[in-house]
Amino acid sequence: MKKLLLFVIVFSVLSAATVTFWAHQPIIGMEEKPIEFSIKAGSGVRSSVEQIASAGVPVNPTLLGFLARLSGKSGRLKAGNYELKPGTTPLALIDQLARGEFAQEALVIIEGWTFRQMRQAVASHPALKHDTAALSDQELLAKINPQYGKPEGLFFPDTYLFAKGASDLQVYKQAHSLLQKRLNEAWGRRDPSLPYKSSYEALIMASIVEKETGQKSERNMIAAVFINRLKRGMLLQTDPTVIYGMGDAFKGNIRKRDLETDTPYNTYTRAGLPPTPIALPGAESLEAALNPAKTDALYFVSRGNGTSVFSSNLNDHNRAVNKYQR
Incomplete structure (x- = not known):
């Protein structure tokens, strides 16, 4: 009887040592490709480990199920789509399943x-x-x-x-x-002198700035020009809004008759902001629309290299147009 008990104890110790050693060995090597697998909703431990093995993961389902129970996480395995990454150990796999770390796209x-x-x-x-x-x-x-x-x-x-x-x-x-x-967040940090009636109007302006700016460093200046125009009741006269209003009719070139054809988005024919944004603005354009540069500039023209020349009066602007555009 004592020999049998001793055998059971020795066997249990050896088994535990074997499982512990196995639990810390990579399931697939670093040079191998990740393996995708799924666990269906409502699956128990046994069904889960069998689905993992059936998907091609080279792991013993009996040992994996035993490890899940031994770790105390057998009741926390989550259904979903997973990816076994190279170097993942069985113990790490159980942790991944318990945390629900699904395959990320x-x-x-x-x-x-x-x-x-x-x-x-x-x-x-x-x-x-x-x-x-x-x-x-x-x-x-x-x-x-x-x-x-x-x-x-x-x-x-x-x-x-x-x-x-x-x-x-x-x-x-x-x-x-x-x-x-x-x-x-940007609205909460806004310049209090801005002419917007709502944060949505700021979003509209940010979308215009996003489409008008070639250089990120000029966004605050571009925003300031349009805001200065709004404050003075001037037309915004920005081509991107006209192009947006043209929809599928825009073929790559904007013509004089396009600037003269009225649409809700034609800022050459209509005062104020267009009715909606014209694009998805990023964080820098939002910030520029709500904290523009301190300037009296009312005009800008592209130099042709992605940067712009800013002017506070029409004469200076026309000279810049003649120099860089005509």
């Missing part, structure tokens, strides 16, 4: 894109579940923030991470929430 939204371009990028991403594909822009916006009439400018350009198979609506909600956060 990324979508980059670029500053200055229109909402139309954003929708195209979202619709073409292969890792997203396209729940909003059949929705119009207005129907999509109604699911995110129905207080707005049009979605243009209401999404922050950034890199968004999500689990493979996540709904595209999640990305839209993240981008809108971040835009609201950044806009509210």
Whole structure:
């Protein structure tokens, strides 16, 4: 009896030592490719480890299940899509499952894109579940923030991470929430002398600054020019708004008759700001629209190298136009 008990104790110690050693060994080497696997909702420990092994992860499901129970995390394994990275140990894998560290995908939204371009990028991403594909822009916006009439400018350009198979609506909600956060923060730091009636008007201005600026360092000056014009009741006369209002009719060149054709976005024919943003502004454009440079400049013209010449009167502006444009 004593020999049997001793055998059981020795066997248990050796087994525990074996499992401990195995638990700290990489499942796949650093030179191998990651392995994707999924765990279905409602799966228990046994089913979960079997799904992992069936997906091609070279791990003993019995030992992995035993390790999950031994670690006290067997009841915390989360369903979802995962990726086993090279160098991951069985113990680290159990921690990954318990924390729900799903396989991460990324979508980059670029500053200055229109909402139309954003929708195209979202619709073409292969890792997203396209729940909003059949929705119009207005129907999509109604699911995110129905207080707005049009979605243009209401999404922050950034890199968004999500689990493979996540709904595209999640990305839209993240981008809108971040835009609201950044806009509210910038609005709270705004210059008190600005002529805006609301933060939405500041967002419109930020989108114009985003499209007008070749050099990031000039954004505060560009914003100041347009704000100075607003204060004086001058027309903004900015080509990007005209182009936006033309829609598909714009073929790459803006002509004199385009500047004279009235649309809600033609700032050559209509005073004040256009009715909505014309693009997705980034953080620097938001900051510039709410804290512009201190200047009396009313005009600017491109030098042709990405920088601009700023003028406070029409004579100086015309001289700059003659020098750099004509």
